Each structure stands twice: as C-alpha cells, then as structure tokens.
Amino acid sequence: MSHGRFKNPVEATLTGIKDLFRRQPLADHLSERDRLDGKTCLVTGASSGLGFAVAVDLARRGANLIMACRSGIPEAGERVKQLSGSSQVDMIHVDLTDLDSVHAFCEELKTRGVELDVLVSNAGVAPPRARPTRHGLDEIFQVNYLAKFILANRLLSEGILPNATFAGNGRPAGRTPRIIYISSDSHQGASAIDYEEFGVYYDYGVRKSINMYSYYKLVLNTFATELARRLQSEGQVDVSVNVMCPGPVNSNIARDAPPVLKGFMKLIFSVFFRSPEKAARPVSYLTASSEMEGLTNDYLHMFNRKRMDEKVYLPEEGKKLWAASAAVWRRVDPRAGTYLLSAD
Secondary structure, eight states: OOOOSOSSHHHHHHHHHHHHHSOOOOOOOOOTTOOOTTOEEEEESOSSHHHHHHHHHHHHTTOEEEEEESSOTTHHHHHHHHHHTOSOEEEEEOOTTOHHHHHHHHHHHHHTTOOOSEEEEOOOOOOSSOOBOTTSSBHHHIIIIIHHHHHHHHHHHTTSSOOTTTSSOOOOTTOOOEEEEEOOGGGTTOOOOOSSSTTOOOOOOHHHHHHHHHHHHHHHHHHHHHHHHHTEETTEESSEEEEEEOOSBOSSTTTTSOHHHHHHHHHHHHHHSBOHHHHTHHHHHHHHOGGGTTOOSOEEETTEEOOOOGGGGOHHHHHHHHHHHHHHHHHHOTTHHHHOOOOO
C-alpha cells in the first residue's frame, strides 16, 4: 500500500511552518516589467486561495486570463477584474471529479479557438478520507492527478496548447508555451509508485489521507518530469513544463479537514502561513519571467530551486507511469483512445 512521509495532518502542518523559517537562497527576480500582454493564460482552481491570487497577478500583468473553476462563477471573475484593473478575464466551468466536465471544458476551449500560452494547473483537493467519484476512482487520485493527465493530453493533442511534438503547431523560438504544475514538497520521501494498486479504489480514513496527498504529489511530479522529457528534443524545448511548491499557504485547502482539526488548522494557517498573494509570486515568476524562457523540468520550493525526490527523475519510472495512467483512463473513459498522446 502506498504512503507518504507524514503520519497525520498536524505533523504536515508543523513541517510547513518549519519550512517558512529555514533560510533559503532566493530566486525572486520577478519585476513589474515581466508582462504577459497578448498572452492567453489558463489557471485551474482560480476561484479562491492561491489560484485566485495567481489569477489577479497574471491579469494585472496584461494576460488574457481564463479562470477554470468548479464554483465562484461569475463572482470570482468580477473580483479579479476589480483587483487587477483588467477586463480581459473570462471564466469557464470545470469539475475535475467529473471527466465529462473535463471534456466539455476542452470542447469549449476548442470552440472558442483558444490557443494557450500558459497553463497553471493549480486545482487540487485534500479530503479527510477516501471518497469515490462517479467513475469509481478515489477523488484525490482523480482530481490531483488523473484529470491533470487527461487535460494535458487533450490540450496538447488538439493544439489548444500549441506544440510541434503532437499537434504540429509549435510556437517560434522566444514564445515557448509554459505549463506550471502546483505541487507540494511533501512528495519528498513518499513511497515508490505502486502500479499493482494504481487507480484502484479502497477505503481509508484521516490518518491515511495526508499520506495519500503526499503520494499523489509524487505521482504528479513524476508525470511532469516525463511530460517535460517528451516535449523536448535534442535540447530544443517545444513546451516547458515546470513544477513548484508554494509552501504553506493560508488558503481553503483544508476545507474538508475533520471537525476536530479544522479549528486548529484555521488558527495555524492564519497566524503562520503565507498569504496567497505572497505565495503566488513564484508562480508568476515561472509564468512571466523572461529568465524562464525555454527552461524546463525545473522545480521551485517557494523561491528556492532544488531537486525533487530522486524517484521522480528515473526515466523508466516516467514511462511506466504514463502507461499505467493511460490504462486507467481507458478503463473509465471510452474517449481515451481519441485523445491519448502517442506512446514514446
């Protein structure tokens, strides 16, 4: 059975606080001159917390912004317009617990003729126990990983996110599209991916839930590394794929925490954790900074460049994960064969 590095949510929370007080080399070279004028940016999970703060900053930097949200339509979009001073803000509904919704979202982008410059894949959940989706998958597995795998396959296969590798519509040098996955440094030390149980639903409670969160961040990071490998050839980056951990953020990620812990976590979050606005700066750096042009497979923990768990970089692991993900997708969704990117 897979597991992460923490025994319970309290241990994970206290570790996050310690991370804030560690002295870290900063890579914060982001300035107001790093603009996104004329670029189309998609942010998932953008109606609140970190995603909302990222949406405000990208809109302020001139992006044509698409907020992909399960809720908060249209109120969150109107607030982004007010705070950013930009009218170039749109919202489209998507619910990552429902693959029909994911496909409908992609169809809407295609119908509108959208070509993305940036995807910030931020949406995520931290449920207190196993919860099945309508597809028979664990919610944390589907939302925090599989739906992101499916979304990337659709956006790339149909050229909604321009690329030469799979769609033949790559961008010229100097305009490399960017994918940023919001992850967590809690993936460090999580167990190796268990392919025998991959995508298999089973019940667990609150003690196991924090382990599953860390474990699926390891899975996500392994996928991001493999995707970065597939989107470059002979040193030429077709689409950059980078990962970042925002550190502990005062957001509503613990909205589903057990009642006995919710008050404690809310207090700790408000006193010790960073505001979403501060936590959003590294995301904006990966999105807008000219320093990141053409760079791929990078990992930022807050503004600290570091290595991910070494298991993430194993080439055969990425290929095995891709095959396992494709198998689960085919099992639960008859449309998989249409949009699954070709095997490497």
